[in-house]
Amino acid sequence: MKKKLLSTLICMTIAVGMLPTMAYATEDGTEIENQQVITPEQPVATQIPTSYIISCENHDSVQMDLIWGTFTIGEVTENGGSYICPITIATNAYAEAYSTATNKTHTAVEESIVYNMTWTGTEWKAPEMTQLPEIKVACEQEVVPAAPEATEIPTSYIVSCEGHKAEQMNLLPDTFTIGEVADNGGSYVCPITIATNAYAEAYSTATNKTHTAVTESITYNMTWTGTEWKAPEMTQLPEIQVKCEKEVVPAAPEATEIPTSYIVSCENHDSEQMNLIWDTFTIGEVTENGGSYVCPITIATNAYAEAYSTATNKTHTAVTESITYNMTWTGTEWKAPEMTQLPEIQVKCEKEVVPAAPKANELPMGYMVKCTKRSFFHKARFMDQLPKTVTIGKVEKKGNNYVCKISVSTKSYAKAYSKEFGKVHAAIKPKITYQMTWDGKQWKAPTYSNLPTIEVACARSFHFFPFGW
Known part of the structure; x- marks a missing residue:
């Protein structure tokens, strides 16, 4: 009985040892082996990409939101050391939505598209939008619409003259020609031509001045929406331009x-x-x-x-x-x-005079001193300007402005900061510099928020003081 129990335990030990394992690393880099690899669960619906590109060879591509009920989440499998999960998108619903958007009937080229989501170790990651397969659709054979009727043509037009006010006039009989319907960039259009002479005569009567049309006609397109012909808005219709005959030259302005x-x-x-x-x-x-x-x-x-x-x-x-x-x-x-x-x-x-360098009382009143440790006990502190810490440079022309470089020795500010907080500090840099600008009347220093900060370091974290104490 004991031999039978012992052999059973040995078999179980061998079986456990054959299970898949992988190595993990602790924070200090030590590997931990013999951890069982767990296959991740399938991605949930909220992790699937929510936008897809629908494309047709004859029309513009459209980006559409994921339609509910069109996707299938496949089984998780291992592929080259990574876990992947196939996502299948049924395409018919998108072809119908594209048809509505373009007002033209389309069908899906394929019943579905498929792409893989990849397990990163902590989450499922989908391909970028540019890497997702497009849902391709094809145009159904379309019937060319009949040309628009006369009653569908715009009934008003703007007649304009550079020397007089523009007038809105009704469509005049026998002045329009309806052209042939043609495909233009995936849409059906029909050109309408308006002869302009009759409108120039009517404008002459309205203004009591003789006018002639600048061009013999104007032309615009009407567009087929899929159910009806649509004309341009009034503001988009070409104007009928006319010009005055024998116009009098105006007198010069007073x-x-x-x-x-x-x-x-x-x-x-x-x-x-x-x-x-x-x-x-x-x-x-x-x-x-x-x-x-x-x-x-x-x-x-x-x-x-x-x-x-x-x-x-x-x-x-x-x-x-x-x-x-x-x-x-x-x-x-x-x-x-x-x-x-x-x-x-x-x-x-004329003979511009170079301004004198700024005086001490024109300099900023103080500077911000900040410890690099940034703890509660080492707060930044604004300190008044200390004596014998400022060097005023030479005035120089920079572009169209005069500027003057100001240097501030940082050692005294580090001592003052140490004394205030009761801890030894040293300046990180021996000095800070900034520039003052002459505005034509006075010297302007940078705002306090734009002045350089005097940075100091604690003796405990800054083991040597390169600029002395």
Whole structure:
């Protein structure tokens, strides 16, 4: 009996030893062997990709959400040392949804698509969207629609003239031609041509001025939606453009119609908006330019440079003798450019003086000192500027601005920080540096949030002090 029991135990031991095992590693890198490998459970529905690309050779691709009830989760298997699970997506429902979206009948090329999800060891991972197989659909043979009826054509059109107000007019009899239906990029279109002469005559009657059409006709497309013909919106229809015959050239604008304000700018100082100075402008000759009448206005700049010099208390001269812009005739009045579109009167400084370096009282009042340990007992502290810690550099020109480099020795701040917290600290760097900028009137330092921080280290964590104590 004992021999039988012993042989049974030996067999069970051998069987357990033959079970699959794998090695694990502890945090210190030691491997733990003979742990039984457990096959992961199938992914749940919420882990499956929720979007798929539906594509047709003749139409644009569409990204669609996962349709419930169209997927099947397969069995988990091992493949090359990894666990995978096949996901099958039935395609018919997506073909129907694509047909609705494109308003054209489509069928799925294949009954389903299949892809694998991979077990990472902790979770199931699906392929990226660009790696998922597309659901391909094909167009069903489509019947070419009949051309639109006359009653389906837009009944109103805009007739416009550069010199007069536009008019909306009803469709006139015998002025339209319905073209042939054709396929255009997967959609059926039908061109509609409108002869323009009758509309030019009607516009002439409405405005009491003789007009002729710019072109003999306009053309636009109507589009088949799958159930009906759709015309462009009124704002998308081409306008019927007409032009005046023997139009009178308008008189030049009066002085009271000229803009009354101008921007005077200098590279080194703030811009100023100044009122028009009398006797500084010249009104030119009216000419035609691209179908519109324009009149050039020239502004002499010297008087504005003198006024700017007085305003800034610095001598300036004009970069150019004058600026010029055009006023445009709208058909009823002269229109000047907006203020932002007017040319600026540019001036430059004469014999600019390099500013003196900033004084001590122009420097920041203090600096932020921070321990790299960042514990509750080593908080960052703002400390007032300490005597004999600041070196003011030379003033230099950088671009259009004068700048001055400021260096701050950090050793004294480390001592002050140590004294305040009762723990020995040393500065990480021997100094910090930053730049002050001359704005034309005074020196500007960086904001406190942009000033460099003086970093210190605890004696316990910083075993040597490269910059002394």
